[in-house]
Amino acid sequence: MSLVVYLAAGVLALSAAVLFRRPRTTAGKRSARPDPLTVSTCVAITLGAVVFLCSAPMTLAAVNDLTGVPNFGAPLTYGLLTAYSCSLLILLINWRGGPRERVRRLVLRCIAVYGPLIVAVVVLFALADARVERLTDLDTYYANTPGMREMIVLYLLGHSAAIVAMVVVCVRWGREVTGLLRAGLLLICVGSLLDLVGFQLTKYTAVAARWAGHDLDFLSTQVAPPMAALAALMCSAGFVLPRLLPAAVGHWRGLRDHRRLGPLWLRVGFVSTAPRPESSWWQLPAERLHWREVAIHDALLTLAPYFDERVRERALSAALAGGRSAHEARVAAEAAMIAAAARRAAAREEPLATPSTSRLHATEVSGTGGLVELAQALGRSAAGNTVREGTVRA
Numbered sequence: 001m002s003l004v005v006y007l008a009a010g011v012l013a014l015s016a017a018v019l020f021r022r023p024r025t026t027a028g029k030r031s032a033r034p035d036p037l038t039v040s041t042c043v044a045i046t047l048g049a050v051v052f053l054c055s056a057p058m059t060l061a062a063v064n065d066l067t068g069v070p071n072f073g074a075p076l077t078y079g080l081l082t083a084y085s086c087s088l089l090i091l092l093i094n095w096r097g098g099p100r101e102r103v104r105r106l107v108l109r110c111i112a113v114y115g116p117l118i119v120a121v122v123v124l125f126a127l128a129d130a131r132v133e134r135l136t137d138l139d140t141y142y143a144n145t146p147g148m149r150e151m152i153v154l155y156l157l158g159h160s161a162a163i164v165a166m167v168v169v170c171v172r173w174g175r176e177v178t179g180l181l182r183a184g185l186l187l188i189c190v191g192s193l194l195d196l197v198g199f200q201l202t203k204y205t206a207v208a209a210r211w212a213g214h215d216l217d218f219l220s221t222q223v224a225p226p227m228a229a230l231a232a233l234m235c236s237a238g239f240v241l242p243r244l245l246p247a248a249v250g251h252w253r254g255l256r257d258h259r260r261l262g263p264l265w266l267r268v269g270f271v272s273t274a275p276r277p278e279s280s281w282w283q284l285p286a287e288r289l290h291w292r293e294v295a296i297h298d299a300l301l302t303l304a305p306y307f308d309e310r311v312r313e314r315a316l317s318a319a320l321a322g323g324r325s326a327h328e329a330r331v332a333a334e335a336a337m338i339a340a341a342a343r344r345a346a347a348r349e350e351p352l353a354t355p356s357t358s359r360l361h362a363t364e365v366s367g368t369g370g371l372v373e374l375a376q377a378l379g380r381s382a383a384g385n386t387v388r389e390g391t392v393r394a
Contacts (some may be wrong), residue, residue: 008227013050014237018256036103040094041239044087048232051080055225057135070133075125079118085162091239092169117158124151139203140217143210152207160200166235167192167368184242191234198227254285257368262290264375267342272299293368300360305351306341311358327361332362337378 053059078296093106128147130138143149169191174185177327206220274295315336337356362370 006340009047012045012232015071020111024213033128037094038243039089040091042241044084044239045236047084047087048236051084052229052232053075054080061133064133071125071138072131074130074138075122075151078151079119082114082118082155082158085159086110088166088235090164092166095239096169096173115295117154121151121155124148124154136221136228137217140206140215140220142211143207144339156200156203156207160196163192163200167196180242184238185242187238187241188235189238191231191236191238195231196232199224199231202227250280251285254289257372258285258289260294260372261289261296261368261375263372263379264296264338265292267339268296268299268303268376271300271302271342271345272296273302274298274387289368293371296371297363300338300363303338303341303345305355306344306349307337307356308340309337309354309356309358311340312337312358321347331361331377332371332381334358334362335374335381337377338374339381356386 005156005282044187047219052079054063054073062079063073063076064070082290090107093103093110097103124147128145130142130145131143132150134141137147139152145154169188170185170192174182202219202224206216206218206224209216209219272295274291276291312333316329316333319332320326324332338360360370360374362374364370
């Protein structure tokens with residue numbers, strides 16, 4: 001069982017670390033302060049990871065040995081679980097948004113309810129007689145023990161209230177939104193229902209069975225832990241998906257465009273004077289793409305004195321005669337002119353006396369779309385060979 005909960009804790013911790021990584025601003029610095037939604041999301045996911053870490057039998061044994069108190073890991077885990085329940089509600093409040101004062105008031109209410117609940121869990125454990133260490137079946141073993149019985153019921157009720165509230169809010173909110181947000185809410189609902197049925201109902205059933213004199217401990221020791229892990233992962237995915245997926249898609253597109261600009265960069269990159277950024281293996285694809293875009297524009301500006309209008313016109317006429325559209329013909333002609341200019345620059349020839357004054361399509365449109373079209377045209381063109389690295393006077 002320790003392996004299952006450790007794996008869940010690791011996945012949750014990784015999700016929090018990825019989410020908390022603050023993006024760089026256009027000036028290359030990280031944003032000064034993360035927003036409350038990011039903070040509450042990371043806190044909730046991190047608490048979930050810590051709960052799983054503390055609930056593993058190996059961790060419980062280590063905590064008990066370290067403190068010298070049998071079953072000290074129980075109030076620690078149950079207190080953290082109660083804090084995790086509170087953090088889920090706070091996350092939902094921040095995610096739903098609204099006037100700042102209203103959000104702050106609801107957050108304080110959650111803390112006012114769950115704070116004393118955590119204290120009660122600790123106090124009840126201190127008052128109870130729990131001298132026999134139980135690492136996997138504490139809930140059922142002490143189901144009839146005064147103090148421990150109330151502590152177990154209290155932490156389960158606190159967690160149940162939070163999960164039921166999450167389901168209600170997600171169902172109501174899901175009717176108002178669409179897209180990724182709705183998909184995230186659906187994942188949270190499914191994870192919450194798994195928690196209710198797979199974790200809480202099995203715990204309640206096992207404890208109630210002990211009260212009735214029966215033994216259904218396997219529900220608490222074998223069914224509940226993996227179901228809780230699966231439920232937490234699904235809920236975390238629901239919270240993280242709407243926030244990370246758009247950024248992931250953006251990075252994927254940046255990586256794709258960076259690769260598609262390769263033919264153009266290989267052709268003109270040797271004349272670029274743009275300062276290279278510090279190479280970092282963790283540099284985001286969007287940052288790499290931005291630098292390549294700037295460097296290519298700088299290279300095209302450097303090659304402008306070598307642009308031959310006659311080459312462009314001949315290539316344009318040939319492309320139109322070949323049945324290409326006006327736009328495709330223009331891009332192909334500009335690609336031929338750039339290839340010829342790069343060859344002259346690589347051969348250290350003198351700039352043209354009357355270079356072309358035609359504006360490139362790639363410089364007229366925003367974004368990388370124009371440069372990508374130019375790069376693809378160069379990749380398809382057989383005109384010119386890839387130049388080797390060299391230098392040229394701007």
